[in-house]
Amino acid sequence: MEPTFTYESAAALLPEARARIAEIADASARLQRLAMAIRAGDAADGDVPRAKALEAQIDADLGWFRERGVQVKGVAPALLDFPARASRDGESLVVLLCWREGEDALAWYHPVETGYIGRAPIAELDDV
Numbered sequence: 001m002e003p004t005f006t007y008e009s010a011a012a013l014l015p016e017a018r019a020r021i022a023e024i025a026d027a028s029a030r031l032q033r034l035a036m037a038i039r040a041g042d043a044a045d046g047d048v049p050r051a052k053a054l055e056a057q058i059d060a061d062l063g064w065f066r067e068r069g070v071q072v073k074g075v076a077p078a079l080l081d082f083p084a085r086a087s088r089d090g091e092s093l094v095v096l097l098c099w100r101e102g103e104d105a106l107a108w109y110h111p112v113e114t115g116y117i118g119r120a121p122i123a124e125l126d127d128v
Helices: 007-039 047-068
Strands: 071-075 078-088 091-100 108-111
Touching (some): 007 071, 047 071
Antiparallel strands (some): 071 078
16 A cells, blocks of 8 residues: 555545445445345346346446545435555554544544544644
């Protein structure tokens, strides 16, 4: 994982990322409903092609994140990580700036090794 974001660049990308992950969550929910109907034998005409189109749409939408280096860790609830280089107490760190659905701003990070459980406030860092 190559750190690619500063705090400013991740925060600037967050509004669009939030909107796109919400669209993915909506498409995923629609796909799940269609898949249940198909498995139950209750599919309407066109449901299979609609499901395939939703799968393609979700993959393309996830590609937007991959192209930018944003890690999608969850869709519902949304969880996004932005790889960054930071410093704390004079030590250089590779961290993941972490945003979870329901949070207003990018305010958390965690070391790569700890994952989500190691979340801490970005304010604890000296520089990002």
